[in-house]
Amino acid sequence: MIDESLASLSDTFFTVAVVVYSLALVAFCAELAFGRPVRSRQLVGAGAPVQGASAAAGTEPARARRLGSVAMVLTGLGLVAHAASLVTRGMSADRLPWGNMYEFSTVVVLVAVLAYLVLAVRAPQLRHIGVFVLGPVVVSLALIRMVLYVEAGPLVAALRSWWLAVHVSTATLGFGVFFVSGIVSVLYLVRSRREERAESGEVLAPSLLDRLPSAAVLDRTAHRTAVFGFPIWTFAVIAGAIWAEGAWGRFWGWDPKETWAFIAWIVYAAYLHARTTSGWRGRPSAWINVVGLAVMVFNLLYVNFVSTGLHSYAGV
Amino acid sequence: MTTTAPPRPAAPATPPSPPSPGHRVLARLLRWWRQLTAMRTALMLLFLLAVASIPGSLLPQRSLSQTNVNRYFAEYPTLARWLDRLFLFDVFSSPWFAAIYLLLFISLIGCVVPRAIEHGRSLFTPPPPVPRHLQRLPEHAELSTSLPGAAALDVVEEELRVRRFRVVRREGRSGPEVSGEKGYLRETGNVLFHLSLLALLLGLAGGKMWGYEGSILVTEGQGFCNSFQQYDTYRSGPLVSGGDLTALCVNLEDFEAVYEQNLTAASFTADISYDVDGGEPVARTIGVNDPLRLDGDRVYVTGHGYSPEFTIVLPDGTALTDLSAPFLPTDPGTLASQGVLKVPDLGTGATEQLAVEGFFAPTGVVQAGVLTSVDPRPLDPQVAVIVYAGYLGLDSGLPQSVFSLDQDQIDRGSLNEVGRANLAVGESTTLPDGTVVTFSGFKEFAAIQVSHDPGQVWVLGASIAVLAGLLGMLLVRRERVFARVIPGPDGGGTVLSVGSLTRGSADTGPRFTALIDDVGAALATRAAQGPAAAPPLSEEAPPS
Numbered sequence: 001m002i003d004e005s006l007a008s009l010s011d012t013f014f015t016v017a018v019v020v021y022s023l024a025l026v027a028f029c030a031e032l033a034f035g036r037p038v039r040s041r042q043l044v045g046a047g048a049p050v051q052g053a054s055a056a057a058g059t060e061p062a063r064a065r066r067l068g069s070v071a072m073v074l075t076g077l078g079l080v081a082h083a084a085s086l087v088t089r090g091m092s093a094d095r096l097p098w099g100n101m102y103e104f105s106t107v108v109v110l111v112a113v114l115a116y117l118v119l120a121v122r123a124p125q126l127r128h129i130g131v132f133v134l135g136p137v138v139v140s141l142a143l144i145r146m147v148l149y150v151e152a153g154p155l156v157a158a159l160r161s162w163w164l165a166v167h168v169s170t171a172t173l174g175f176g177v178f179f180v181s182g183i184v185s186v187l188y189l190v191r192s193r194r195e196e197r198a199e200s201g202e203v204l205a206p207s208l209l210d211r212l213p214s215a216a217v218l219d220r221t222a223h224r225t226a227v228f229g230f231p232i233w234t235f236a237v238i239a240g241a242i243w244a245e246g247a248w249g250r251f252w253g254w255d256p257k258e259t260w261a262f263i264a265w266i267v268y269a270a271y272l273h274a275r276t277t278s279g280w281r282g283r284p285s286a287w288i289n290v291v292g293l294a295v296m297v298f299n300l301l302y303v304n305f306v307s308t309g310l311h312s313y314a315g316v
Numbered sequence: 317m318t319t320t321a322p323p324r325p326a327a328p329a330t331p332p333s334p335p336s337p338g339h340r341v342l343a344r345l346l347r348w349w350r351q352l353t354a355m356r357t358a359l360m361l362l363f364l365l366a367v368a369s370i371p372g373s374l375l376p377q378r379s380l381s382q383t384n385v386n387r388y389f390a391e392y393p394t395l396a397r398w399l400d401r402l403f404l405f406d407v408f409s410s411p412w413f414a415a416i417y418l419l420l421f422i423s424l425i426g427c428v429v430p431r432a433i434e435h436g437r438s439l440f441t442p443p444p445p446v447p448r449h450l451q452r453l454p455e456h457a458e459l460s461t462s463l464p465g466a467a468a469l470d471v472v473e474e475e476l477r478v479r480r481f482r483v484v485r486r487e488g489r490s491g492p493e494v495s496g497e498k499g500y501l502r503e504t505g506n507v508l509f510h511l512s513l514l515a516l517l518l519g520l521a522g523g524k525m526w527g528y529e530g531s532i533l534v535t536e537g538q539g540f541c542n543s544f545q546q547y548d549t550y551r552s553g554p555l556v557s558g559g560d561l562t563a564l565c566v567n568l569e570d571f572e573a574v575y576e577q578n579l580t581a582a583s584f585t586a587d588i589s590y591d592v593d594g595g596e597p598v599a600r601t602i603g604v605n606d607p608l609r610l611d612g613d614r615v616y617v618t619g620h621g622y623s624p625e626f627t628i629v630l631p632d633g634t635a636l637t638d639l640s641a642p643f644l645p646t647d648p649g650t651l652a653s654q655g656v657l658k659v660p661d662l663g664t665g666a667t668e669q670l671a672v673e674g675f676f677a678p679t680g681v682v683q684a685g686v687l688t689s690v691d692p693r694p695l696d697p698q699v700a701v702i703v704y705a706g707y708l709g710l711d712s713g714l715p716q717s718v719f720s721l722d723q724d725q726i727d728r729g730s731l732n733e734v735g736r737a738n739l740a741v742g743e744s745t746t747l748p749d750g751t752v753v754t755f756s757g758f759k760e761f762a763a764i765q766v767s768h769d770p771g772q773v774w775v776l777g778a779s780i781a782v783l784a785g786l787l788g789m790l791l792v793r794r795e796r797v798f799a800r801v802i803p804g805p806d807g808g809g810t811v812l813s814v815g816s817l818t819r820g821s822a823d824t825g826p827r828f829t830a831l832i833d834d835v836g837a838a839l840a841t842r843a844a845q846g847p848a849a850a851p852p853l854s855e856e857a858p859p860s
């Protein structure tokens with residue numbers, strides 16, 4: 001039933017993806033290191049948005065730009081290998097490649113990389129967050145490979161349903177987008193602290209952080225991505241409930257995974273609200289977004305490993 | 317999504333004389349009501365609901381697994397008793413969870429209903445008048461044209477109408493003005509979202525009140541009817557009485573489990589026949605992800621296992637055949653199962669009762685006298701049994717599990733072991749008194765669940781509406797555009813001043829620039845057709 005050669009090809013692609021992403025990460029690091037903004041106030045003030053010390057594209061040394069392009073291309077190649085790994089795995093077992101935790105988490109990371117690439121292509125200044133996205137991506141993939149790996153195999157009966165396509169694909173899509181959103185909020189927290197200090201007149205040693213987009217841009221990006229992810233997540237939960245009605249005999253039963261999906265939903269709703277509530281704008285709302293990501297990861301790891309719920313069969 | 321509280325009627329003016337106690341109470345209640353119905357409170361309550369559900373996922377819950385709760389009690393007796401007092405093993409049906417839920421419900425009503433009314437009214441009111449200081453709006457531009465003021469405003473009006481704005485023209489302090497607004501769907505989405513959230517809560521509550529759920533293990537060839545007495549376990553809402561249950565009877569004709577090569581379960585199917593209200597029986601196959609849905613009731617297969625069958629021949633020759641009891645799987649991978657067959661009635665003359673307690677392996681392997689199961693398929697079914705004789709204690713008044721013996725009876729010596737054996741199908745063991753117990757075969761049983769939740773269609777509809785409202789709220793932006801004209805500085809022509817205000821999550825700069833570009837172009841064409849043609853003089857770029 002299982003095509004072993006495809007299955008091992010999938011494993012190879014996985015490794016290739018990790019290696020290529022790591023190379024991209026190195027290139028991104030090099031870009032940051034060599035691409036110090038030309039540190040003369042006047043120059044920066046001339047063409048760049050004034051907020052903070054963000055370097056405008058024009059002041060970027062050519063070498064850094066080249067490194068940046070290399071990093072982007074490598075990320076794209078990694079994504080192709082990453083996708084190929086999932087496709088071959090799906091083909092090896094003749095089913096959708098998200099039937100267990102290994103595959104599910106791999107798709108989540110794929111969506112996160114894709115979300116980053118879309119952001120970086122649409123708004124080139126966001127390219128500079130690459131290190132901070134690819135870093136967690138490489139670490140997550142390595143952990144997924146070491147801890148969650150399972151051999152390719154057939155689906156258990158409960159998962160043989162059309163809803164696997166609907167529910168799990170949207171759950172991964174939402175999760176991947178929230179993943180990027182959460183990282184951007186973390187960067188925002190760091191960057192806005194730095195801008196605050198700069199504004200209060202403190203003399204700051206130059207830092208790689210200066211190469212990040214301005215806090216305002218980061219905040220807006222985090223919010224936009226969360227706005228994109230929220231309806232998808234809502235849909236995933238509703239689809240899960242519809243499936244549960246057919247599979248488990250009730251649409252909602254406070255199973256641990258359901259409970260934490262609900263909690264995540266509320267946290268993200270709170271984040272979207274907080275952004276428009278006076279007193280919560282800026283850092284406090286960014287913290288809520290970070291908590292949201294923590295809840296998502298907790299839901300994936302704790303609920304599958306520690307507690308026994310109905311989702312557990314899809315587990316490790 | 318906004319968090320501005322709905323506008324409220326002004327507080328009643330305090331009368332000069334000291335208010336009567338009645339007034340004071342009323343005023344206090346009014347204040348509480350307002351606090352409760354503020355959007356912020358609703359948010360806090362929503363948050364609280366999330367926090368309150370955390371213990372429900374970390375501690376074992378009775379609604380999910382009574383066994384896990386019992387285990388917790390055994391491990392931490394004192395702590396468990398305290399937790400239980402706080403309803404922490406029944407979080408989702410606890411009074412404090414209900415309290416949050418109820419407060420949230422009231423708060424939502426108080427905050428959504430006025431808002432919905434307000435919005436309904438705004439659908440029929442024209443866009444607001446032009447603000448005095450147009451240039452202070454987030455987006456603003458000025459265009460000069462040789463056209464007279466009214467004609468310039470015509471151009472703006474046309475451009476706005478093309479963009480599906482609702483436009484109104486008013487006579488302002490300094491001449492004609494245009495206000496345009498679009499994106500009412502945003503607020504409609506908001507109201508829809510919140511109202512649907514209310515509907516969803518109502519549907520959930522209704523389902524809990526009028527819903528029930530019963531489950532039962534049915535061995536092939538047997539059946540049951542939908543009544544609380546027959547179920548092994550059931551749960552029902554407070555407003556359900558036994559008589560409300562649909563008259564539904566189900567027989568399990570055949571059960572089949574299919575496995576992949578690596579023993580992953582591929583499918584479970586149960587051939588059932590059912591009848592409603594004593595009508596004609598209908599045959600149907602149900603399985604995982606494929607329940608039987610009747611009008612209001614659903615029938616599921618939620619699990620399966622084996623019921624070993626025994627034949628008992630008493631010393632006097634009386635044969636009891638086809639005795640079977642479901643054995644519960646202890647290992648879902650190999651379906652190794654445990655259970656007990658209780659035989660309280662051995663027929664006339666018998667003073668003793670019998671019980672066959674045992675371990676069933678669908679594919680058994682015996683190593684050093686110990687039977688284990690290696691495959692969930694019944695390739696070589698075997699049992700390891702211990703036979704007890706004596707008094708089972710079934711009529712002692714205490715509830716007893718059908719899957720195990722009453723340990724008290726054994727400890728007390730009223731139930732004694734009289735034999736043990738490992739048996740393959742057809743093999744038997746003879747007890748000291750001459751009774752012969754034969755393992756004659758097995759049947760499969762299915763765990764069948766009947767559910768009734770009148771709220772679930774409502775909940776589905778409401779959640780789809782929640783999603784629709786959410787999309788409206790997040791994707792549509794409400795835009796207001798205002799324009800006024802003033803005579804040009806040198807006496808000829810007109811200066812057109814346009815500003816816009818957008819509520820939404822997208823970048824608005826480009827859209828405004830596009831609008832201004834189109835207006836500018838249209839003004840130029842119009843002016844070229846007219847007698848005095850002059851290009852726009854200045855255009856102030858909107859701040860980005």
Ligand code: HEM
Pocket residue numbers: 098099100101104158159167168171175237239240241242243244245247248251252253257258259260261262296299300301304311314315
């Ligand atoms: C109300 C019902 C449901 C909710 C709220 C829900 C929620 C979720 C969530 C939040 C995830 C994301 C995974 C994570 O963060 O760990 C997920 C994944 C998944 N769900 Fe559901 N779900 C529901 C019903 C179902 C049903 C009925 C099935 C199948 C019978 C199912 C199968 C899966 C699978 C296979 C995954 C991905 C794999 C994994 O987590 O290992 N879900 N679900």
